Amino acid sequence: MSTAAPILRVEDLDVDISTHSGDLAAVRGVNFEVREGETMALLGESGCGKSLTASAIADVLDPVAHVTSGRLMLDGVDMRALTPAHRRGLSGSAVGIVFQDALTALNPVYTVGRQLGEPFRIHRRMSARAAREEAIGLLERVGIPDAARRVDDYPHEFSGGMRQRLLIAIAIALSPRLLIADEPTTALDVTVQAQIMDLLRTLRGDSEMAVVLITHDLAVVSEESDQVTVMYAGVVVEQGQTQDVLSSPRHPYTRGLLDSLPERAQRGEALPSIPGNPPDLRSIPAGCVYQDRCPLATEVCRTSRPRLSSENGVSGQRAVACHFPLEGRDE
Amino acid sequence: MSDAVLVATDLERSFPIQRGFSKAQVRAVDGVSLTIHQGETVAVIGESGCGKSTLGRLVAHLDEPDAGRVMLAGTDPSGIRGRALREWRRRVQVVFQDPYASLDERMTAGRIVAEPWLAHPEKRPADPRARVAELLELVGMRASDADKSPQQFSGGQRQRIGIARALALDPELIVADEPVSALDLSVQAHIINLMQRLQTDLGLSYLFISHDLAVVRHIADRVAVMYLGRIVESGPADEIFERPTHPYTRALLSAAPQLDRADPRQRIVLQGEIPSPTQPPTGCGFRTRCWLATEACAEVPGLLARDNPRHAVACHHPFREPTAQPADENRAS
Numbered sequence: 001m002s003t004a005a006p007i008l009r010v011e012d013l014d015v016d017i018s019t020h021s022g023d024l025a026a027v028r029g030v031n032f033e034v035r036e037g038e039t040m041a042l043l044g045e046s047g048c049g050k051s052l053t054a055s056a057i058a059d060v061l062d063p064v065a066h067v068t069s070g071r072l073m074l075d076g077v078d079m080r081a082l083t084p085a086h087r088r089g090l091s092g093s094a095v096g097i098v099f100q101d102a103l104t105a106l107n108p109v110y111t112v113g114r115q116l117g118e119p120f121r122i123h124r125r126m127s128a129r130a131a132r133e134e135a136i137g138l139l140e141r142v143g144i145p146d147a148a149r150r151v152d153d154y155p156h157e158f159s160g161g162m163r164q165r166l167l168i169a170i171a172i173a174l175s176p177r178l179l180i181a182d183e184p185t186t187a188l189d190v191t192v193q194a195q196i197m198d199l200l201r202t203l204r205g206d207s208e209m210a211v212v213l214i215t216h217d218l219a220v221v222s223e224e225s226d227q228v229t230v231m232y233a234g235v236v237v238e239q240g241q242t243q244d245v246l247s248s249p250r251h252p253y254t255r256g257l258l259d260s261l262p263e264r265a266q267r268g269e270a271l272p273s274i275p276g277n278p279p280d281l282r283s284i285p286a287g288c289v290y291q292d293r294c295p296l297a298t299e300v301c302r303t304s305r306p307r308l309s310s311e312n313g314v315s316g317q318r319a320v321a322c323h324f325p326l327e328g329r330d331e
Numbered sequence: 332m333s334d335a336v337l338v339a340t341d342l343e344r345s346f347p348i349q350r351g352f353s354k355a356q357v358r359a360v361d362g363v364s365l366t367i368h369q370g371e372t373v374a375v376i377g378e379s380g381c382g383k384s385t386l387g388r389l390v391a392h393l394d395e396p397d398a399g400r401v402m403l404a405g406t407d408p409s410g411i412r413g414r415a416l417r418e419w420r421r422r423v424q425v426v427f428q429d430p431y432a433s434l435d436e437r438m439t440a441g442r443i444v445a446e447p448w449l450a451h452p453e454k455r456p457a458d459p460r461a462r463v464a465e466l467l468e469l470v471g472m473r474a475s476d477a478d479k480s481p482q483q484f485s486g487g488q489r490q491r492i493g494i495a496r497a498l499a500l501d502p503e504l505i506v507a508d509e510p511v512s513a514l515d516l517s518v519q520a521h522i523i524n525l526m527q528r529l530q531t532d533l534g535l536s537y538l539f540i541s542h543d544l545a546v547v548r549h550i551a552d553r554v555a556v557m558y559l560g561r562i563v564e565s566g567p568a569d570e571i572f573e574r575p576t577h578p579y580t581r582a583l584l585s586a587a588p589q590l591d592r593a594d595p596r597q598r599i600v601l602q603g604e605i606p607s608p609t610q611p612p613t614g615c616g617f618r619t620r621c622w623l624a625t626e627a628c629a630e631v632p633g634l635l636a637r638d639n640p641r642h643a644v645a646c647h648h649p650f651r652e653p654t655a656q657p658a659d660e661n662r663a664s
Binding site for chain 2: 046159160189191192193194195198218219220222246256257261264265267268271272273277278293
């Protein structure tokens with residue numbers, strides 16, 4: 001574990017979504033930090049706010065969503081305190097993003113060489129020729145064979161896995177300090193997923209980037225991350241070292257998710273499932289966000305929202321937002 | 332094992348595709364045979380483009396094979412029309428992947444569940460409303476949900492409605508194409524449990540098409556692994572998962588992220604991607620990515636041969652554990 005200052009520190013982040021019927025509290029009070037060479041997984045189901053959190057960090061929020069409070073510290077600089085132009089300059093070079101859907105993230109009418117060269121032309125003010133050379137180097141780094149020839153191809157001429165490599169190439173073009181990977185392998189086949197995850201791990205190791213990995217897949221969290229932040233209905237419910245969290249979850253939601261996995265169950269036996277459905281953002285209850293599905297919920301859970309705390313009888317680097325955190329399993 | 336509900340033999344299905352000015356054929360299913368017994372779950376696993384969904388459509392008679400045939404408990408459907416085809420479709424029902432696309436938003440849940448009776452008036456119950464209520468309760472919904480529209484339900488509830496609709500005609504076999512992969516993790520378990528309970532209570536057979544190996548391992552009795560339109564390995568689920576012998580099966584199982592693996596770098600990472608099904612490799616379809624491939628693999632495809640009575644593999648170089656004992660089981664299949 002590195003003791004260096006974190007590359008990214010998210011402090012009390014709130015994100016709202018504007019709708020016809022008023023603002024929705026989509027993300028509330030999210031805190032986490034990531035150090036160099038470390039991967040933080042943001043884990044949760046659809047609508048939990050993990051992608052909004054990532055978009056807020058990368059300054060690519062959809063126009064209907066906006067950060068209403070909190071600080072986003074990148075290498076000690078509060079991104080939200082900067083002017084928009086200044087912020088774009090910084091996040092454009094220091095933060096790389098890889099999205100889930102590589103085909104829609106690439107522009108179909110430009111060659112990949114032009115798209116890969118763009119960061120160099122814009123942020124480094126390189127000539128088109130120099131940028132093209134950089135693009136070829138990038139293609140080689142992300143494992144695209146015959147890079148000098150393929151640099152002039154268009155996105156549709158690449159397979160799904162190769163397109164994801166192209167996105168990764170663009171994301172790492174300017175040697176970012178922070179890489180945000182939003183479900184980078186969800187749209188890919190299993191054997192290609194493994195290739196992409198290997199590539200991301202290698203690149204992280206080479207450059208000591210900090211990585212924020214957004215995923216709904218517990219197995220991916222287990223294999224690819226050092227730390228995990230579990231989100232539910234816009235708030236962080238549990239946080240800690242990945243293997244600690246997965247081996248002895250303290251929040252009933254984390255525990256419920258793990259128990260419902262077919263991997264953990266006896267073949268053919270009924271899976272212990274979490275009752276109900278994730279809440280609608282329009283109807284987040286007062287008190288604990290998980291109360292309606294929680295087997296342990298009592299009156300206090302209906303009225304008071306538990307704070308994410310490492311003092312709720314949880315030791316070490318663990319934090320849990322629960323009035324009745326579970327005991328460790330292995331102690 | 333009890334009687335076969337469905338026997339598919341040497342199925343072939345190609346689709347013409349046009350790319351620019353050139354025409355080509357995609358061999359989506361290329362000589363696939365499959366047997367499903369009563370009360371059994373057979374899973375077909377494989378990556379996109381391997382032909383598993385086309386196989387499901389052939390089995391459900393939503394599409395016709397170019398060659399080969401599908402027999403449903405004694406009937407031969409080749410060229411069947413009218414009443415016989417309707418009867419087939421009654422006995423084999425489909426549950427689709429996307430519960431948002433597969434339910435008509437303008438209908439109430441009750442009408443959705445009752446709709447199959449329009450095409451099959453012979454199965455229309457004397458009291459359709461009561462039967463709809465019964466079906467909804469069977470899948471864990473309330474009778475009063477019949478009057479609501481799909482927008483009022485979550486993804487998991489919608490999938491329950493889709494299952495109730497499939498059950499309206501008392502089918503014997505349900506083809507479920509990725510039935511949980513569009514659902515949130517905490518909801519997937521509900522649907523898996525429901526499908527297992529229905530199987531026990533109603534004696535259903537399932538053809539379960541999926542790319543989710545953990546789900547398949549949990550519910551399948553037998554597994555067929557497809558690659559480029561062919562079955563490369565098939566056998567009892569526990570054998571396929573614990574002693575895979577085809578290199579592709581081994582790579583596929585090893586590549587999938589696992590919750591409890593010590594070190595992800597131990598996995599087999601294949602080079603390259605699945606070749607285009609318009610131009611499959613000669614010989615064995617997997618040889619271009621296989622680390623064991625030899626000259627023979629380029630010439631002759633591995634034939635699906637039986638390792639033991641229930642486990643078949645199509646490979647010239649199948650993996651054998653040095654200490655493996657052939658499982659001697661008395662269950663005849």
